Amino acid sequence: MALNPYDIFDVRSLLTEEECAVQDTVGRFTDERVIPIIGECFDEGRFPRELVPEIAELGLLGSSLPEQYGCAGLNGVSYGLICQELERGDSGIRSFVSVQSSLCMYPIYAYGSEEQRMRWLPDMAAGKVIGCFGLTEPPCGSV
Numbered sequence: 001m002a003l004n005p006y007d008i009f010d011v012r013s014l015l016t017e018e019e020c021a022v023q024d025t026v027g028r029f030t031d032e033r034v035i036p037i038i039g040e041c042f043d044e045g046r047f048p049r050e051l052v053p054e055i056a057e058l059g060l061l062g063s064s065l066p067e068q069y070g071c072a073g074l075n076g077v078s079y080g081l082i083c084q085e086l087e088r089g090d091s092g093i094r095s096f097v098s099v100q101s102s103l104c105m106y107p108i109y110a111y112g113s114e115e116q117r118m119r120w121l122p123d124m125a126a127g128k129v130i131g132c133f134g135l136t137e138p139p140c141g142s143v
Helices: 017-044 049-057 076-089 091-111 114-125
Strands: none
Touching: 017 049, 017 076, 049 091, 076 091, 091 114
16 A cells, blocks of 8 residues: 555545535535635635635534534544645635534534524524634733
8 A cells, every 4th residue: 555645544445425525525614615715815814705605505514513502513533624624725724614513513503592492593503693702811911
């Protein structure tokens, strides 16, 4: 077996068919949609909002949350692969997906009422509502 310089430990052989499909799909999206525009976005100092509908259509927002909330219902490995492939293209896009999914959607799923889940999660998964969070570092504050 020839050594794959992108997977020297042959981790891909440990993935399920579904996990490989997720990695391949997000990898193609990163190669075809993110990488070609991200340099220009950086130069212009802007986030590529035009990609949000595509990111949502691929099921990348809240990907590990249940399908009943408009999410993909994928496992944690798939979520990690999503983040890895997006990070390969741009850290800001990966941050957008992971913050929306883990810091905004997951707390609503885990701690919100069913009414709150139904109100917020489907639109967040569809990219129609973008969550946010506040962070500070007492006693020094944030810059």
